[in-house]
Amino acid sequence: MAPIVPSGQYDFDLLVIGGGSGGLACAKEASSFGKQVVVLDFVIPSEKGTTWGIGGTCVNVGCIPKKLMHQASLLGESIHEARSYGWNIPDPVTFNWESLVEAVQNHIKSVNWVTRVQLRDKKIEYVNGHGVFEDAHTVIAKMKNGKERRITAKDILIAVGGRPRYPEFPGCKEYCITSDDLFSLPTAPGNTLVIGAGYIGLECAGFLKGLGYEATVMVRSMLLRGFDRDMVNLVQAEMEDKGVKFLIGKIPSRVSKQPNGKLLVEWEGDENGQGEFDTVLVAVGRKALSEELNPSAAGLEIHPESGKFITVAEQTNIPNIYAVGDVLHGRPELTPVAIQAGKLLAGRLYNGVQEQMDYDNVATTIFSPLEYGCVGLTEEEAINRYTEDRIEVYHAYYKPTEFFIPQKNVKHCYLKVITLLEAPQKVLGMHFIGPQAGEVIQGYAAAIKAGLTFQHLKDTVGIHPTISEEFTRVGITKRSGDDPTPQSCCS
Numbered sequence: 001m002a003p004i005v006p007s008g009q010y011d012f013d014l015l016v017i018g019g020g021s022g023g024l025a026c027a028k029e030a031s032s033f034g035k036q037v038v039v040l041d042f043v044i045p046s047e048k049g050t051t052w053g054i055g056g057t058c059v060n061v062g063c064i065p066k067k068l069m070h071q072a073s074l075l076g077e078s079i080h081e082a083r084s085y086g087w088n089i090p091d092p093v094t095f096n097w098e099s100l101v102e103a104v105q106n107h108i109k110s111v112n113w114v115t116r117v118q119l120r121d122k123k124i125e126y127v128n129g130h131g132v133f134e135d136a137h138t139v140i141a142k143m144k145n146g147k148e149r150r151i152t153a154k155d156i157l158i159a160v161g162g163r164p165r166y167p168e169f170p171g172c173k174e175y176c177i178t179s180d181d182l183f184s185l186p187t188a189p190g191n192t193l194v195i196g197a198g199y200i201g202l203e204c205a206g207f208l209k210g211l212g213y214e215a216t217v218m219v220r221s222m223l224l225r226g227f228d229r230d231m232v233n234l235v236q237a238e239m240e241d242k243g244v245k246f247l248i249g250k251i252p253s254r255v256s257k258q259p260n261g262k263l264l265v266e267w268e269g270d271e272n273g274q275g276e277f278d279t280v281l282v283a284v285g286r287k288a289l290s291e292e293l294n295p296s297a298a299g300l301e302i303h304p305e306s307g308k309f310i311t312v313a314e315q316t317n318i319p320n321i322y323a324v325g326d327v328l329h330g331r332p333e334l335t336p337v338a339i340q341a342g343k344l345l346a347g348r349l350y351n352g353v354q355e356q357m358d359y360d361n362v363a364t365t366i367f368s369p370l371e372y373g374c375v376g377l378t379e380e381e382a383i384n385r386y387t388e389d390r391i392e393v394y395h396a397y398y399k400p401t402e403f404f405i406p407q408k409n410v411k412h413c414y415l416k417v418i419t420l421l422e423a424p425q426k427v428l429g430m431h432f433i434g435p436q437a438g439e440v441i442q443g444y445a446a447a448i449k450a451g452l453t454f455q456h457l458k459d460t461v462g463i464h465p466t467i468s469e470e471f472t473r474v475g476i477t478k479r480s481g482d483d484p485t486p487q488s489c490c491s
């Protein structure tokens with residue numbers, strides 16, 4: 001039973017713990033309905049001492065710096081391709097890590113500043129303090145200078161997100177970095193080992209290779225667990241073609257520093273081995289920051305395995321405490337998911353809106369660096385849910401027009417549409433590997449929400465020559481065994 005604060009007035013209508021994607025979205029929406037809101041945001045420095053400003057993971061150490069570094073890597077590729085399109089470009093073209101980091105960090109600082117201005121304009125109080133529950137209506141904010149402030153609120157939103165998890169092996173915390181450190185790394189990472197093959201590990205390895213550094217990915221069992229296996233195999237093949245190396249079925253056992261300054265990594269697996277690297281980046285998943293809130297003081301329950309909050313309509317087991325974003329058990333860890341859930345929650349709490357967050361059919365993209373975008377079910381999930389006899393899988397390889405002149409590898413440009421077999425062949429999932437996959441998939445995600453069927457796709461006239469039009473041309477089923485490789489670009 002949560003301790004009850006004596007009835008009476010609270011300091012605020014809403015106290016938000018965590019000024020990241022979900023927390024800020026909810027805070028701003030609540031203030032637009034005339035509520036008094038306070039946001040607590042505090043970053044505990046990483047093991048390497050890296051810290052950052054308001055805005056949470058996405059802005060500071062997630063989506064935004066990642067996308068900018070992905071773009072830097074794509075530009076390097078484009079510069080080389082430009083020669084075949086007639087551009088005279090000096091040889092060699094050089095790249096400077098320090099300049100990239102400076103540009104990325106300047107952008108982040110400008111976003112931090114705009115966020116603080118927005119909060120001030122909306123009269124949302126921002127407290128740069130670490131929040132810990134005292135009871136279900138009270139949070140103690142601990143500031144950097146050691147001072148504490150006791151804040152009460154009628155409603156409390158937990159939006160504290162997560163941080164990279166460190167695996168347990170000697171030397172890990174001492175010598176390895178995480179994505180929290182990479183985007184502000186003061187010197188070039190050099191030859192890098194990435195431990196972990198989730199999307200963050202693959203994306204980092206992908207852009208580092210594109211920027212000219214050797215990149216190796218150590219994988220315990222499989223890449224991109226939970227994604228469509230055909231697509232994942234192509235992502236891996238494409239990365240290998242671009243020069244990323246994979247150590248599959250290996251786990252690190254120790255990292256130590258050599259007299260020459262290099263990091264010696266020892267690993268175990270079917271065969272034990274070792275290698276020297278300049279940088280070791282661990283990307284083995286993220287840990288929600290729930291325990292750090294002292295949740296039991298408020299009577300909050302946490303899922304024993306995930307360490308996250310179980311909610312119904314974003315409400316925890318304590319009626320006045322809500323949670324959104326990465327700290328929710330069983331929900332996608334994505335920025336737009338946190339934002340949408342935060343906004344809708346404020347609407348329901350303070351504006352009489354009924355709309356619930358729909359966590360189904362959320363599109364996502366892996367910037368790997370040939371992008372993989374998807375929405376809906378994987379082929380494996382569709383088979384599990386409906387059986388193989390009840391689904392149809394359409395697929396095609398395709399050749400982006402802009403790949404021809406620089407003679408780029410089209411081997412891995414591939415798409416898949418998974419439908420129910422029964423008319424009108426409702427679309428269950430769409431998967432796309434190719435340039436700008438995120439841009440391609442976003443529109444189809446809206447179509448799926450609107451009830452897209454295979455007939456709709458067939459009836460849609462494509463925009464030529466684009467890569468997105470390939471979804472309107474696909475007609476070969478996997479079941480037929482016909483060759484899905486295109487004969488020409490325009491037939």
Ligand code: FAD
Pocket residue numbers: 017018019020021022023040041042043044054055056057058059061062063064066129130131132159160161162179200289292293324325326327333334335336338
């Ligand atoms: P966060 O944004 O993490 O915000 C939580 C905030 O709360 C942080 O500022 C934290 O310091 C603060 N905090 C924690 N505890 C306390 C406390 N006790 N008191 C006060 N403050 C506290 N998502 C995408 O959609 N697309 C992408 O391309 C993408 N790329 C990513 C790349 C990387 C490298 C990473 C790490 C993540 C990426 N994500 C991406 C995921 C995305 O960043 C998260 O899903 C999103 O930021 C979650 O938002 P949130 O509000 O739950 O938490």
